[in-house]
Amino acid sequence: MAVDAGFMTPGNRSWVREWLFTIDHKRIGMLYLWSVLAFFTVGVFLGLIIRLELFRPGEDFVGPQAYNAIFTLHGVIMIFLVVIPSIPAAFGNIFLPLQLGAEDVAFPRLNMFSFWLYVIGGGTALVSLFTGGGAPDTGWTFYVPFSAQTTTNVSAAVAGVFILGFSSILTGLNFIVTIHRLRAPGLTWTRLTLFAWSLYATAWIQVLATPILSITVVLIVLERMLGMGIFDPARGGDPILYQHLFWIYSHPAVYIMILPAMGVISDIIPVFCRKSIFGYKTIVGSSLAIAFAGSLVWAHHMFVSGMSDTAVMVFSLLTFIVAVPSAVKVFNWLSTMYKGSIRPEPPLIYALGFIFLFAMGGITGLVLGSAGTDMHVHDTYFVVGHFHYVIFGGTGFGMFAAIHYWFPKMYGRMYDRKQATIAAVLLVIGLNGLYFPMYLLGLAGMPRRYYDYLPQFTELHQYSTYGSWITFAGLALMIYNLIRSRYRGPEAERNPWQAATLEWTLPSPPPTHNFDREPVVTHGPYDFGEVRDHD
Amino acid sequence: MTEHRDYHGAKMGMWLFLFTEVLLFGGLFVLFSVTFGRFPQEFHEASQLLDVTMGTTNTVVLITSSLFAALAVTALQKGDRRLAEIFIGLTVLLACCFLVIKYFEWTHKFHVGIYPGSAAIADWAPGKQAFFSLYYTMTGLHGLHVVIGMAVFGWVWMQIRVEKCTPEYFVALENAGLYWHLVDLIWIYLFPLYYLIT
Ligand code: HEM
Ligand SMILES: [Cu+2]
Numbered sequence: 016m017a018v019d020a021g022f023m024t025p026g027n028r029s030w031v032r033e034w035l036f037t038i039d040h041k042r043i044g045m046l047y048l049w050s051v052l053a054f055f056t057v058g059v060f061l062g063l064i065i066r067l068e069l070f071r072p073g074e075d076f077v078g079p080q081a082y083n084a085i086f087t088l089h090g091v092i093m094i095f096l097v098v099i100p101s102i103p104a105a106f107g108n109i110f111l112p113l114q115l116g117a118e119d120v121a122f123p124r125l126n127m128f129s130f131w132l133y134v135i136g137g138g139t140a141l142v143s144l145f146t147g148g149g150a151p152d153t154g155w156t157f158y159v160p161f162s163a164q165t166t167t168n169v170s171a172a173v174a175g176v177f178i179l180g181f182s183s184i185l186t187g188l189n190f191i192v193t194i195h196r197l198r199a200p201g202l203t204w205t206r207l208t209l210f211a212w213s214l215y216a217t218a219w220i221q222v223l224a225t226p227i228l229s230i231t232v233v234l235i236v237l238e239r240m241l242g243m244g245i246f247d248p249a250r251g252g253d254p255i256l257y258q259h260l261f262w263i264y265s266h267p268a269v270y271i272m273i274l275p276a277m278g279v280i281s282d283i284i285p286v287f288c289r290k291s292i293f294g295y296k297t298i299v300g301s302s303l304a305i306a307f308a309g310s311l312v313w314a315h316h317m318f319v320s321g322m323s324d325t326a327v328m329v330f331s332l333l334t335f336i337v338a339v340p341s342a343v344k345v346f347n348w349l350s351t352m353y354k355g356s357i358r359p360e361p362p363l364i365y366a367l368g369f370i371f372l373f374a375m376g377g378i379t380g381l382v383l384g385s386a387g388t389d390m391h392v393h394d395t396y397f398v399v400g401h402f403h404y405v406i407f408g409g410t411g412f413g414m415f416a417a418i419h420y421w422f423p424k425m426y427g428r429m430y431d432r433k434q435a436t437i438a439a440v441l442l443v444i445g446l447n448g449l450y451f452p453m454y455l456l457g458l459a460g461m462p463r464r465y466y467d468y469l470p471q472f473t474e475l476h477q478y479s480t481y482g483s484w485i486t487f488a489g490l491a492l493m494i495y496n497l498i499r500s501r502y503r504g505p506e507a508e509r510n511p512w513q514a515a516t517l518e519w520t521l522p523s524p525p526p527t528h529n530f531d532r533e534p535v536v537t538h539g540p541y542d543f544g545e546v547r548d549h550d
Numbered sequence: 551m552t553e554h555r556d557y558h559g560a561k562m563g564m565w566l567f568l569f570t571e572v573l574l575f576g577g578l579f580v581l582f583s584v585t586f587g588r589f590p591q592e593f594h595e596a597s598q599l600l601d602v603t604m605g606t607t608n609t610v611v612l613i614t615s616s617l618f619a620a621l622a623v624t625a626l627q628k629g630d631r632r633l634a635e636i637f638i639g640l641t642v643l644l645a646c647c648f649l650v651i652k653y654f655e656w657t658h659k660f661h662v663g664i665y666p667g668s669a670a671i672a673d674w675a676p677g678k679q680a681f682f683s684l685y686y687t688m689t690g691l692h693g694l695h696v697v698i699g700m701a702v703f704g705w706v707w708m709q710i711r712v713e714k715c716t717p718e719y720f721v722a723l724e725n726a727g728l729y730w731h732l733v734d735l736i737w738i739y740l741f742p743l744y745y746l747i748t
Contacts (some may be wrong), residue, residue: 195559225571
């Protein structure tokens with residue numbers, strides 16, 4: 016019953032008109048959520064195939080070309096179709112206007128258009144697999160000169176990336192204007208939820224960094240189609256410039272991935288510790304600092320590509336600086352928990368998993384950020400371990416935490432809390448099994464992006480593959496629990512967690528028009544003294 | 551959903567979008583400056599192969615069209631729909647002129663074999679080849695923006711016809727005008743960089 020209530024109520028028009036052409040931010044957010052989860056599933060299966068091939072040295076069942084295509088596709092799907100849109104486009108769309116007390120985002124039609132661009136861009140990327148010269152085999156970074164020369168279907172894939180980038184820009188633009196213009200009376204900037212703040216910082220990165228990626232991929236296409244030679248040294252070009260342009264976007268992009276997850280965590284921890292967040296303003300400040308400083312460190316991906324020593328030192332130093340605001344947030348979360356009355360509900364379990372895994376990834380980031388140690392582990396499995404801890408352990412767990420936190424609001428039902436907790440624990444174990452051996456492999460010198468390896472790496476690779484199975488079990492249990500509860504779970508109240516933000520004052524699921532009367536905000540988002548349950 | 555009108559919100563959105571456009575071209579300007587720094591002499595020689603007269607004409611054409619765009623906004627604000635429509639028409643007409651001139655310029659270059667990957671320039675100095683790669687990329691992308699701008703003005707013109715864009719709520723035309731000024735502005739940078747670099 017509850018799943019068909021509120022904005023989910025089927026209307027009297029066709030499903031396509033009701034959903035695919037909807038301008039209701041909540042429905043658009045749900046569409047994003049489902050698409051992201053669908054692509055995530057595909058990406059996970061590709062990851063499992065990679066791990067199976069690596070179970071033993073030598074070629075087992077995918078050859079070198081297929082292997083290259085599979086990890087490229089895995090990377091493209093996970094980065095551009097899953098983690099970048101995951102939290103901002105899905106949960107941001109559903110909950111940002113609700114948290115602001117607004118009726119919708121500032122540009123509802125543009126919002127629908129962004130979703131369509133996401134679908135078209137994702138479709139284009141997928142089509143690149145089955146058409147032209149075969150699936151791209153460049154890795155998700157599309158480095159020249161290889162990407163300019165390979166006969167595989169790189170042009171279609173980067174066209175997809177271009178369209179997805181445009182979708183991301185428009186979402187960011189929409190959120191900035193929404194936050195500036197549509198806050199309810201009384202909702203001052205310092206009463207904004209930390210989730211909204213994190214979306215605000217993210218939106219600026221989306222708007223300012225993504226155009227650089229757009230132009231970079233346009234240049235790849237021009238290079239391939241018209242033989243422009245802009246990155247070809249024989250014709251006055253420079254391949255290193257490609258790397259600069261690519262990372263000027265893609266390093267800030269990792270903050271597009273992580274900041275919203277941090278926002279979710281900052282919203283969840285106070286609720287389950289019944290304490291106001293420790294250092295609200297420091298958290299806001301650190302989000303903005305990350306957005307700003309994160310734009311200055313791109314060249315730490317290029318320490319070994321032949322920059323001047325001065326440049327290497329400067330970028331190494333800047334990278335250390337950008338780690339500070341992230342660490343500040345971790346201390347803020349832990350201080351919030353200190354002496355709180357902690358309720359270990361699933362959203363909090365996922366949040367704790369986030370903090371642990373993110374710290375594991377962040378600390379190894381410093382190893383990569385110091386030029387000296389990076390020389391040793393660059394392009395090894397150490398890097399693969401690092402970014403999976405941060406994006407799977409960080410953004411992935413942030414998304415899982417968000418799903419478990421807002422599930423009752425979205426569907427009006429509650430999931431099985433015990434199963435959710437077991438799944439979370441399985442995932443933490445699985446991820447460590449999957450990625451920790453990669454650190455050791457990398458330190459031992461195993462290069463990334465190889466389908467084969469020397470026999471001495473076998474044991475660690477096998478641990479990693481076992482880890483991938485535990486991870487898979489955790490994911491399967493989590494998704495089973497959510498899908499089952501969507502139909503069979505017990506009905507949830509309006510505010511099951513006694514949270515103090517505006518979205519919880521609405522029925523679950525919220526009605527199409529959000530608020531009957533424009534809410535007037537009189538207290539901050541984490542003042543639990545003020546919470547009264549309306550049911 | 552009720553129709554929601556927010557003049558300041560709409561303007562803010564447009565300014566943000568223009569920012570992204572500046573950054574899009576910014577990437578190319580960075581490539582230009584790095585390559586120019588590396589091959590100043592070759593850029594100088596290559597630049598002399600461009601037709602300054604056509605470039606200058608086009609600059610004048612585009613600035614004039616920008617003026618008409620601004621006049622269209624003022625006309626609508628003052629309540630004169632007819633006049634606004636005429637000014638929009640003139641803007642689009644001049645945009646067409648710009649493209650036609652560009653077309654002649656490019657086809658002439660193609661004709662004498664100056665284009666990336668052509669046999670005629672294969673043994674030129676790398677810097678000279680790079681000049682033309684960047685020239686075609688940047689002016690090509692700019693040309694695409696001119697076409698988009700024309701489409702936007704066409705759409706606004708329709709909005710005025712169906713009275714969605716009115717003397718009371720004219721932000722659509724204003725935003726189209728802003729976009730056009732940006733397209734104009736980018737050209738104003740491209741012109742000296744490519745044509746007058748000697
Ligand atoms: C069960 C889950 C997963 C498994 C088993 C898995 C496995 C792997 C492996 C083994 C590689 C290394 C390929 C190589 O360098 O040869 C890889 C690369 C990669 N993965 Fe995952 N992964 C999983 C989940 C994720 C998630 C959730 C994300 C994003 C949030 C992600 C993003 C990436 C990216 C960006 C690459 C790099 C591709 C490249 O360098 O070209 N993966 N994955
Ligand atoms: Cu980076």
